[in-house]
Amino acid sequence: MHARRRHAQPRARRPRRRAPPAQPGPAGAPVTWSDAAVLALRSLRRRGARSLLAGLGVALGTTLLVALLSISGGADSKIVSQLSHGGPAAAIHVAANQPDPSGFDTDTLKTGPPRDLGDAQLAEIQHSPYVASVVPVLAMPALVVPCPTYDEFAARPVPTCRQRTDEYFGTLIGADLSRFRDLPITLLAGRLPKAGSMTEVAVTQGYMERVNLDLNRFQDVMGSVIEFSTPQLLPGTGNTQPRFRGRWYLARVVGVVAQTVDDGEFLVPIQQTQAARQWALGGVDGRNFTRPTSPYSGLVVVADTLADVHAVRREIFDIGYANSAPEHLVASIQKYLHIVDIVLGGIGSVALAIAVLGVTNTLLAAIRERWREIGVLKALGAADEDVARWFLVEAGLLGIVGGVIGTAAGSAVTTVVGLLVQSYLKEQGLTGIDLGGLPVGIVAGAPIATAVLAVVAGLVPALRAARLPVREALGG
DSSP states (O other), X not given: OOOOOOOOOOOOOOOOOOOOOXXXXXXXSXXXXXXXXXXXXXXXXXXXXXXXXXXXXXXXXXXXXXHHHHHHHHHHHHHHHTTTTTSOTTEEEXXXXXXXXXXXXXXXXXXXXXXXXXXXXXXXXXXXXXXXXXXXXXXXXXXXXXXXXXXXXXXXOOTTTTSOOOOXXXXXXXXXXXXXXXXXXXXXXXXXXXXXXXXXEEEOXXXXXXXXOOTTOGGGTTTOEEEEEXXXXXXXXXXXXXXXXXXXXXXXXXXXEEEOSSSOSEEEEHHHHXXXXXXXXXXXXXXXXXXXXXXXXXXXXEESSGGGHHXXXXXXXXXXXXXXXXXXXXXXXXXXXXXXXXXXXXXXXXXXXXXXXXXXXXXXXXXXXXXXXXXXXXXXXXXXXXXXXXXHHHHHHHHHHHHHHHHHHHHHHHHHHHHHHHHHHHHTTOOOOOOOSOOHHHHHHXXXXXXXXXXXXXXXXXXXHHTOOHHHHHHO
């Protein structure tokens, strides 16, 4: 029996399967921050023009904001400090008088009867925890001879003797000039008299006007000589009336100042007026002349801060002395300056916001150009957060570079503006304002702040890129 022969049967054809759509591969090594930085740098380099424009936008916004903040902050402090002709804004003027009950809440000095003011009272005021310094002041009357006929210092014509000026009675203001920074004094030209000097004097523009000089030509009065005579009243004998005897001396003008230490046209070291006081005490009192029994005619008290001025004024008032300070004026000026700060800061913030929107626009446009790159990364196993990290690092780099460049440019702009302001004030015969350099906080904080803002601006593009489907990305 023969075995049944099997014939090969034709195989049935299986239907052809289509290739499955590309799916993310197995999870590989995550994209580290360093990898994201390398990708970001390559992307920025490939799109150089667009990246440059975005970075310049951040830099310009940072420049404007840094310059405005620096200038407004520096100008605020300088303007407030010059409300008292260049002296400290927290300065308080104390007079050798009892206080007027209605004078405490006003900026003007209201005085009562005279009251001696000496070292004991100075020490008591200095003991206050809110007081930074106390500078004594002694003002004395003097006969002023603007154009003496001789000059014992040098055999040369006296500059101010171009037109005859009659002698007159003025006031010598003596102060401790070794502590001039605590005094309401602005040096307009030259220098201040040396502390303890008995032959030097600084004059105000009021003296220049009296001797018929151009108020803006300080050089015309510099080096001139003034003769002074401080009075002493001698008693009369028999039928003779009391008579004055003068203590005469010459002083050379070494500077021109604006000051509110006291009413007078001549600023001298306090040793000069102390000698004049001792001379006057050697005489007698008369109907029109009273010997200066008070060691000081006033004090300049500087509070620790502007906020302490009111408390210090109250303490001095309670001790029993009249005083004044421009605290209401300073408060009003500060309010207006604060408004200016808000406006300038708002302008800078708008500029920076526009720059940040430029970063967002740049990254959104880059997503369309990088679809295939994003798809390849995801196909190789990159997670959504890896793609987002790439875009966030790119945004952060734009912010940091733009912030550093902008901070440097802002510093340069501040310097240039400061020079222009100084030049203008000098032309107007006013005291210059040193805006100073950039505060450390702005230098350190500006690049960091711009980087953070750029990263925030890059969140939307980063999330959009991270959520891009692989199939859509590879399909272009």
